[in-house]
Amino acid sequence: MDAFDLFVIARALHVLGVVAWIGGVAFVTTVLIPALRRMPEADKRMELFEKLEGRFSLQAKVTTLITGASGFYMVHFLGVWDRFLQPRFWWMHAMVLVWVIFSLVLFVLEPLVLHRKFKEMAQRDPEGTFRKLHLMHVVLLTLSLVTVAGAVAGTRGIRFFL
Numbered sequence: 001m002d003a004f005d006l007f008v009i010a011r012a013l014h015v016l017g018v019v020a021w022i023g024g025v026a027f028v029t030t031v032l033i034p035a036l037r038r039m040p041e042a043d044k045r046m047e048l049f050e051k052l053e054g055r056f057s058l059q060a061k062v063t064t065l066i067t068g069a070s071g072f073y074m075v076h077f078l079g080v081w082d083r084f085l086q087p088r089f090w091w092m093h094a095m096v097l098v099w100v101i102f103s104l105v106l107f108v109l110e111p112l113v114l115h116r117k118f119k120e121m122a123q124r125d126p127e128g129t130f131r132k133l134h135l136m137h138v139v140l141l142t143l144s145l146v147t148v149a150g151a152v153a154g155t156r157g158i159r160f161f162l
């Protein structure tokens with residue numbers, strides 16, 4: 001196996017990581033949270049959300065690590081660090097931005113702050129808390145999907161007016 005084979009494997013792992021991770025975010029955003037918001041028993045919402053998203057959290061952590069490691073390996077292999085200095089490669093910045101946001105939430109903010117804060121807020125105001133949670137997921141999902149589209153088109157040379 002030569003270095004190019006490793007690069008192709010990294011690329012396949014990168015795309016698999018993105019599919020499992022962003023696909024999960026899409027499910028939570030478009031199916032799980034809307035279903036929970038429609039549940040009549042507000043106190044059960046939180047319990048169910050914790051059980052279901054808690055399981056996804058491990059999957060998201062593993063896929064975030066795979067996507068990041070394979071991504072940086074590809075930047076190194078291709079020798080394209082200078083892309084980060086060029087606005088026309090905005091989709092490279094977007095990939096790293098999405099990765100940094102999710103890594104911060106999953107590995108730092110959620111365990112240290114968000115978990116406790118979200119529970120407290122949901123007890124005080126379940127409707128408002130789930131509305132905010134939904135909005136946050138919609139924003140992150142939109143950013144992720146624009147990034148995926150930009151990266152697929154950008155790696156094939158599309159210039160996007162810049």
Ligand code: HEM
Pocket residue numbers: 011014015018022067068069070071072074075078095096098099144145147148149151152154155
């Ligand atoms: C640390 C974070 C990341 C780094 C360093 C990184 C780096 C890279 C590199 C170097 C490529 C290949 C570019 C080329 O062939 O010219 C690539 C492709 C790609 N990346 Fe990322 N990436 C990261 C995170 C992400 C994230 C979070 C997403 C999704 C939201 C993503 C989606 C994609 C897609 C869809 C491709 C195109 C694959 C293809 O069409 O073959 N990446 N990435």
